[in-house]
Amino acid sequence: MSAMLGLFYLADLQTDLGTLTKHRCLASVPFGGRYRMIDFLLSSMVHAGVTNVGVFTNRKHRSLMDHLGTGKDWELDRKQDGLFLFPPDPLEESTDVSQFRANRDFFEKSPQAYVLLSYGVPVLNMNGKDLLNEHVKEEADVTQVTTMDGTPIDVFLMKKEVFLGLVDEAPTSIKAVLQQKDSNLSIHSYEHKGYVADLTSISHYYKASMDLLFPSIRKDLLNEKRHVYTKLKDDPATKYGSRAAVRHSFIADGCFIEGEVENCILFRGVHVKKGARLSNCIILQKSIIEEGASLRYCIIDKEVEVEARRRIHGSKDDLQMLGKKCVKQ
């Protein structure tokens, strides 16, 4: 039986990623050509043997719920345990304490001895087994995950009794108690020795995305031994036309590339028509770049149509963003 209950509390996530978070919560923001932010830590949990996960969502959670479904693609579609989604209870205050108290039954009934609680969707590939071993060895009340340079990541591991104690007794916010230096709890820091994407703003999101073009970062984040799971789709292989010219790019399945693409991240089903030229762009699912369009330093959301011969030239410090389903003339 697995030792840890995985828990995501997503209601506090304030990060503003411009048009990317206009209609969706941070957890379902697409990243890396085919993933959504939540896929990374969620997959790390599954690889650490976690079979029971609760996700406390916030507003704009439709796409997250659609993405996760029954949890099948993360091996969480189970008879016992599984993936449980908790949309916010509107009659309760929107604090972690209130929402957890309202669902105390779920925690009580979960047979796991430990709770791995995340207040966000960090993009990393973590060895959860290692984290658990260290927590047990150090015998602290709570182990908090940090980056190699000590920056705290809001991911906490504790015994279930400690967690329930916080649920029952924390005054207004469990997160505040955990972040307090002088609380009654002994807190140990676990250094995650790998890459952690900085996603605090849209320009950080852009940089982290482009980081995937580096082999060492890809090897870390998309570690074959701890494979990142995501929702599966029946897309054919990407097709390259006879005039395609693609260099230094990261491309998902189902695309059709007839133009020029350099230093780009292309999500599923993107169509780059003849004569279109893209450089340093991130193009989300099923967008269409019409003939002769020229894009530089753009972030294009899902299902956008960029009209023929349109020029959108941004720069590293002036990223151009197009929101979901917009038709740019």
Place this chain on the structure above:
Amino acid sequence: MKQKEVVAMLLAGGEGKRLGNLTTHVAKPAVPYGGKYRIIDFPLSNCTHSGIDTVGVLTQYEPLLLHSYIGIGAPWDLDRKYGGVHLLPPYMQKSGGRWYKGTANAIYENIQFIEQYEPQYVLILSGDHIYQMDYTKLLDHHKVSGADATISVREVPWDEAHRFGIMNTDHNGTVLEFEEKPVQPQNNLASMGVYIFSWPVLKQYLVDDEQKTGSSHDFGKDVIPQMLADQLKVSSYVFNGYWKDVGTIESLWEANMDLLQEEPPFSLKDRFWRLRSVNHSLSPQYIAPTGFVKGSMVSEGCNVYGTVEHSILSYGSVVEEGATVSHSVVMPNAVIQKGAQVHHAIVGEKAIVPMGAYIRGHHGEVMLYDDANPSTVFSVSSSL
């Protein structure tokens, strides 16, 4: 238990003798295609889209990969409470165990499986062909014609007709005669190996055929000719879509190359007839600064540091710097090492083409490279 209208029986036991080492350890229907599929995805997806939810898959030759690929049928929505996909290898009984002796015998040995569903019709399919077909149209034609058996046929070029099982029909499409590989074909309608039978009739003929010594227990050679001899009504249904038998290295290669046309002959992602398969959840493909891809299809998980032209690169493959792949099909998880040159070839699953190797087939003789056959590495086809 509810009765099913149709039960499909998918013959997937073939060895694919003419596919060389591609089928040494893998049954023909499990051979990879199109960068991420396996041949069996076609009949299975056709069944799902045609509303046929009960499919028996008859396996025999090297079934391991095929069995794990099909599993409980979830990728094709065939994991059902009642019906669904069922793997049917040969089995031991009180009376002993028998290997399947022929296509008809395989169905005979599974009469019990079919009877559970008390179907009105049984659809016989094979796992060897690439095509997209709505079987309900075949069934409707069968019902309207009042036939006991309907054979799906396709027009083939007259100069090729001698290679197929040819139906001689009247103007109504009723089959008068079935000629296997006729020297002087009287018609150019070839059997696709897709048949639909009224079950009580089929059952009787299977039982009778089993008793016949000297029968090869084959639909095309024994059962259907017997039905015609007994003056049963056998109808033909003409199918006009793309259809490819991938029984030889050359034809498998051609079927892959067909996907690279400006206007491919069929769609892999038609919204209402999407080809479904097991998906691998690999990372997006990476095209390096030294990479160059043109006129090709590249699948997820690939890493391209070299040149890929007019080729299919299947999932998880690597083309290293300085290597060139052209007019070729690279099967999943293969590696084309630095400086290697692969032209007009098929590189087998997980094969490693060594540094600097030169593999060149040509039109009419596609080279098959796999690790078991390293002698092909330095050979140059004599008719270059």
